[in-house]
Amino acid sequence: MASTISGRRTFFTFLLICTFLSVSTIKVCEAQTKPPTAKGLSYTFYDKSCPKLESIIRKELKKIFKNDVGQAAGLLRLHFHDCFVQGCDGSVLLDGSASGPSEKDAPPNLTLRAEAFKIIEDLRRRLEKSCGRVVSCSDITALAARDAVFLSGGPEYEIPLGRRDGLTFATRNETLANLPAPSSNATTILNSLATKNLDATDVVALSGGHTIGIGHCNSFSDRLFPTQDPVMDKTFGRNLRLTCPTNTTTNTTVLDIRSPNTFDNKYYVDLMNRQGLFNSDQDLYTDKRTRGIVTSFAVNQSLFFDKFVFAMLKMGQLSVLTGKQGEIRANCSVRNADSKSFLTTVVGDMVEQIIQM
Numbered sequence: 001m002a003s004t005i006s007g008r009r010t011f012f013t014f015l016l017i018c019t020f021l022s023v024s025t026i027k028v029c030e031a032q033t034k035p036p037t038a039k040g041l042s043y044t045f046y047d048k049s050c051p052k053l054e055s056i057i058r059k060e061l062k063k064i065f066k067n068d069v070g071q072a073a074g075l076l077r078l079h080f081h082d083c084f085v086q087g088c089d090g091s092v093l094l095d096g097s098a099s100g101p102s103e104k105d106a107p108p109n110l111t112l113r114a115e116a117f118k119i120i121e122d123l124r125r126r127l128e129k130s131c132g133r134v135v136s137c138s139d140i141t142a143l144a145a146r147d148a149v150f151l152s153g154g155p156e157y158e159i160p161l162g163r164r165d166g167l168t169f170a171t172r173n174e175t176l177a178n179l180p181a182p183s184s185n186a187t188t189i190l191n192s193l194a195t196k197n198l199d200a201t202d203v204v205a206l207s208g209g210h211t212i213g214i215g216h217c218n219s220f221s222d223r224l225f226p227t228q229d230p231v232m233d234k235t236f237g238r239n240l241r242l243t244c245p246t247n248t249t250t251n252t253t254v255l256d257i258r259s260p261n262t263f264d265n266k267y268y269v270d271l272m273n274r275q276g277l278f279n280s281d282q283d284l285y286t287d288k289r290t291r292g293i294v295t296s297f298a299v300n301q302s303l304f305f306d307k308f309v310f311a312m313l314k315m316g317q318l319s320v321l322t323g324k325q326g327e328i329r330a331n332c333s334v335r336n337a338d339s340k341s342f343l344t345t346v347v348g349d350m351v352e353q354i355i356q357m
């Protein structure tokens, strides 16, 4: 009898330990699937003020991509270019003004798709009709990029919202300094992204954005002329020279030859076959620090998806404006006319700083 009781006790203790372990393991896993949420952003931000926000955007984009799948790539890149320069504040959307040429006019942004800007403004107008002027252009851009990934076959994930639109745009030099060139090697890319708290896994995962979309010949012609980059697969290079016969052609080609319109892990398979388009892509497989990560994503798509989501959540929260900072633009390409919002922000910030002192 005594031995049965002690046997049961052992069994229950074992169960308890297992439950404890599995609960704590889940907690650890949960903690790893999402980076910390920036102060002022939340996953329920528009639940009351614009409950249909996400369904409106998803429905519109589904229609748009059905007609032209390429627009998904344009929207994903737009969010990246917004976040890397001055944070995800919609500054890339602003037109130039008397104060000077805008971010949009800086070289890396000249190949952003004009249609992407139009899609964001159309969505803003539609959302204003449904909810009033409550949703920021920077949040619309973030949601459009998120849906671009999912609707092209990639992972589905929630993003925190509540970004506010910036009142200024970056200069040409700031823009150039924050968006690495496609000719960069892995060291340059790793160092550049490290300044934004993005590590090697984030770098390789985010570069996987190149699983969809296109590039212009002049973004990689340095690998073809005067001679072909020896790292590049010979046949791949020969075919690229057919698309780009001289180093001044303005043609385009796909970034991922295996599945150019599908968000999958084939970009990493391309790299392993030395068929990456930009040096910044291919060198991730050459460099010892990132080669293993490339291989791990090439053989395991769900690992890539998990790491991509994690890195996108980090990227999507870079230097966000929240609370009373910035504004909600009435037109994504211009700052609101009433400089009141600008003054309110500046004065508000000063008051807050004085209170804190």
Ligand code: HEM
Pocket: 070, 072, 073, 074, 076, 077, 080, 111, 112, 113, 180, 181, 182, 183, 184, 189, 206, 207, 208, 209, 210, 212, 213, 214, 215, 216, 217, 218, 219, 255, 278, 280
């Ligand atoms: C890490 C450094 C990166 C470099 C050097 C880089 C460079 C480039 C270049 C040169 C193009 C082609 C521009 C053209 O010739 O038209 C391009 C396209 C693209 N990039 Fe990146 N990129 C980087 C990171 C990213 C990230 C983080 C994402 C998103 C997560 C991204 C998404 C895209 C997409 C989707 C396109 C295709 C755009 C289209 O078809 O309109 N890139 N990138």
